[in-house]
Amino acid sequence: MALPCxxxxxxxxxxxxxxxxxxxxxxxxxERAGLYAMTITDHCECNLYRKDGYDESIRRSYLETRQAAVSFYGKIRVLTGVELGQPLQDLKAAEDVLSIGDFDFVLGSIHNITGYEDFYFLDYQKEDTEKLFSLYLDEMEKMVEWGGFDSLAHLTYPLRYITGENGIEVKRANHDAQVDRILKKLAESGKALEVNTSGLRQKIGVTLPTLNLVRRFREYGGKYVTLGSDSHQWKDVGEGISTGIQVIREAGFTHYALYEKRVPKLIPIVEGEDFD
Ligand SMILES: [Zn+2]
Ligand SMILES: [Zn+2]
Known part of the structure; x- marks a missing residue:
């Protein structure tokens, strides 16, 4: 195999x-982008599970993805995932969604802090951004301790809005210790860290998280990283994954993980290596 999958x-x-x-x-x-595999990870915002109809939409997603896996058999591997948003804000919802069927992959995400709207909707000129980021990390840390997911999605997600959209810098020194704790606990739990490439297409212009955090995860003994474009439209499928591979290579990883039936399969990123 000349190039990484x-x-x-x-x-x-x-x-x-x-x-x-x-x-x-x-x-x-x-398929057209030449991907080996893709995992559909539709949103399930646990705090809004029934109120906003995620209980229905995620069932639809599961069934459609399973059908697509059959229709596209031999062309591209289509795997069934879910992006669990704020699972600790409604654990019963998280349990219910995971009982729908045998998911291949579960992402753990925080899109909003308890009592706040999604970071997308906040007015950062009025908010205390240091406090917001700290509250976000508190919920991330609790989610890592809970551990009912496979890969931690887009760590530092609020920076997409705070820094990327509003140009407000968050002081790293205020949060470094907490970020370190999260990465250490994640590494020790054997869960994966996602390198989300959506930031490369947005104003922030970097992967979420950036190279320095991926490197720290590895230094704490982290074994698994997953790569995701977080595409919300067809033209973005697979976007930035090659850059994501460069980031994890620079961080010292030789493989990344693809989850099937919630088990990580290691995909080599070094030329000349093969996998089964
Ligand atoms: Zn997300
Ligand atoms: Zn997403």
């Missing part, structure tokens, strides 16, 4: 409220 483990379809392209369109885009 490209797998995209974070993709949204029209079964997410903020995406509109069909599951087939997304899979066709993945």
């Amino acid at each position: 490209i797998c995209d483990s974070h993709i949204h379809t029209w079964c997410s409220p903020d995406a509109s392209d069909t599951t087939s369109m997304m899979c066709e885009a993945g």
Whole structure:
């Protein structure tokens, strides 16, 4: 194998409220991009599970993805995942969604802090951004301690808005110790860290998290990293994954993980290596 295999483990379809392209369109885009595998990870915002109809949409996502896996068999591997948002804000919802079927992959995300709206909607000129980021990390840390997911999604997500959209810097020194604790606990738990490449297409212009945090995760003994474009439209499927591979290579990893039936399979990123 001359080049590394490209797998995209974070993709949204029209079964997410903020995406509109069909599951087939997304899979066709993945096939055209030459991906080896892609994992559909539609949103399940646990705190809004029944109120906003995620209980229905995630079932639809699961069934459509399973159908797509059959339709695209031999062209691209289509795997069934879910992006669990704020699972600790409603653990019963998290349990319910995972009982739908045998998911291949579960992302753990924090999109909003308890009592606040999604980071997307906040007015950062009025908010105390240091406090917000700290509260976000508190919930991340608790989610890592809970551990009911496979890969920790887009660590530092609020920076997409605080720094990327509003140009406000968060003081690293205020949060370094907590970020370190999260990375250490994640590494010790054997869970994966996601390198989310959506930031490369946005104003922030970097992966979430950046290289220095991926490197720290590895130094703490982290074994698994997953790569995801977080695409919400067909033209973004697979976007930035090659850059993500460079980031993890620089951090010292020789493989990244693709989850099937919630078991990590290691994909080599070094030329000349093969995998089964
Ligand atoms: Zn997300
Ligand atoms: Zn996502």
